[in-house]
Every structure is written in structure tokens, then in C-alpha cells.
Amino acid sequence: MTHVMACIDSSPSSPAVSDYAAWASQRLNAPLTLLHVLDQEKYPASADLSGNIGLGSREHLLEELATLDARRAKLALEHGQHLLEMAQERMIASGAVAPDLKQRHGHLVESLSCLQDDIRLLVIGRVGEDSKQGANSLGSQIEAVVRAIHRPILITASHFKKPGKVMLAFDGSATAHKTVEMLASSTLCTGLSVHIVMVGADSEDNRKELEKARCTLVSSGLKVQAEILTGEVETVLHAYQAEHMIDLLVMGAYGHSRIRQFLVGSTTTTMLRTTALPVLLLR
Incomplete structure (x- = not known):
């Protein structure tokens, strides 16, 4: 059975995404999956700085920068896992079956495209963590997601209200x-x-x-x-x-x-x- 998949990040809309996904999962009698994607552009898996800093006496600087980048990416992954676990707890408290947790390191659209066969309904916030918040804001990746994902997509409001x-x-x-x-x-x-x-x-x-x-x-x-x-x-x-x-x-x-x-x-x-x-x- 395909899943209701909810995109979780650190934006203010993530609680509403969790609530709408839990509501949809119960109505569709479909399992839940929570997905967090760590942006590869912000947190590259590895950085090649050899072209920016000369070797020799500065080699230790290259090593320190690479270590800092790796540590930063690791902390971001841990933060993402924490976001998923908080969303999971929220859904269970609302009566939903415990969702599966997935974490990817890459780009949102590419990650969703790879997972598309497992998606029955995609639930995503109107504005992501890197987008401008505002009354008429629409996240920069929403159109790209809609074009790439051939599945029903629920773009949530900022706060959950059970639809009637x-x-x-x-x-x-x-x-x-x-x-x-x-x-x-x-x-x-x-x-x-x-x-x-x-x-x-x-x-x-x-x-x-x-x-x-x-x-x-x-x-x-x-x-x-x-x-x-x-x-x-x-x-x-x-x-x-x-x-x-x-x-x-x-x-x-x-x-x-x-x-x-x-x-x-x-x-x-x-x-x-x-x-x-x-x-x-x-x-």
C-alpha cells in the first residue's frame, strides 16, 4: 500500500503539515511516512577546497575547514532527525498510527521523485524553512514539486483545521x-x-x-x-x-x-x- 508522505522541516508550517497528514492518513486508511531532506547545497556531503586554498603551510586550514563542514552537516542531520521524532510524537498523540521516518541528503524534488512510487498523497507546507514568510507567500520549490510529482499533493494552510x-x-x-x-x-x-x-x-x-x-x-x-x-x-x-x-x-x-x-x-x-x-x- 502506498503512503501518505509528509515533508517535515524547521518551518512554522511543519506542525500543520503533520496534522493534515495524520488526518489524511486516517481517512484514506493509508500508512504514514515522514520525510526530512537535508539540502545538499547548504550542507554538502563533502567539500573540495583544494582549489581555494594553497597546500603546503596552509594544508592544516584545509583539513580544519573540511572537519567543520562535516561537523556542521552531522549536526544538521541530527536536528532533522529530532524534527522527525517530534512530528512522529505529535501524530501518535492525535491518534494516528506511528509513521515511518525517512531522511535524505540531497535535493527535495529529486528525493521525492525517487520515492514517488511509494506516495499515495504528498503533504507539504505552503512555505518551507528557507522561504519568505508572508500572507501571500508560496515556497520557491512548490511549483517544481508539483511539476515533478505525478501524485495528489495537499499544500497545507499555516494552521490545521479539520476539513468539513x-x-x-x-x-x-x-x-x-x-x-x-x-x-x-x-x-x-x-x-x-x-x-x-x-x-x-x-x-x-x-x-x-x-x-x-x-x-x-x-x-x-x-x-x-x-x-x-x-x-x-x-x-x-x-x-x-x-x-x-x-x-x-x-x-x-x-x-x-x-x-x-x-x-x-x-x-x-x-x-x-x-x-x-x-x-x-x-x-
């Missing part, structure tokens, strides 16, 4: 219907209230596509409310989620239409940057 209402952004396309089918086949939203929101013309074709999506979700036992609204996509989605007190936003990660593109300036990226909600990206 879910909003699915829908545009009537074939890819959007695939997103609906993925949501319908999952136990993640069982028992939750699902709102399908389509921003566009209130036309017969759009109503037909929306009703098809609604029926797909209803047939899986979900409680569904479907709406067609007009206006600017981001503005309408934000207003709807505020009015209906939505707890989790679901969107497709890729595509060619405005609602599904994951490129700079797209609706998905804009929503990621501007919403305080956790976002589940499906592809």
Missing part, C-alpha cells in the same frame, strides 16, 4: 471531469460537504457538464452542492469560499484552460498565493 466543507473548482473540461472522478473514488472527502463551483456563462452546455460532475460525486455517496457563477475566476472563488466557510480547496494542477493551468499568472498559482486554505492539487 470542500470546494472543487470546475471548468467542464475532460481534465476537470477526471479530477471529479478522482475525488469520487477517494475516501478523503467521505462524509464531507462538497461544493462544485463553475465560473462561466450560465449556459445549457455548462449546466450539462456541471450536472454530470455532480452526479458522479453523488453516486459515490458524497453530499454535493453545485453552482455556476459569473465574474472574474479568482474573485468569485475567494468570495464563495468565504461565504460558505470552505475548509479545503480542490483544483486540477495542469491543463490548457485558465482554471487548470499551473503556470505563473494562472488561476491555480494565483489561488495558491492568495488563499489561506489548504489546497489539494489533482492531476
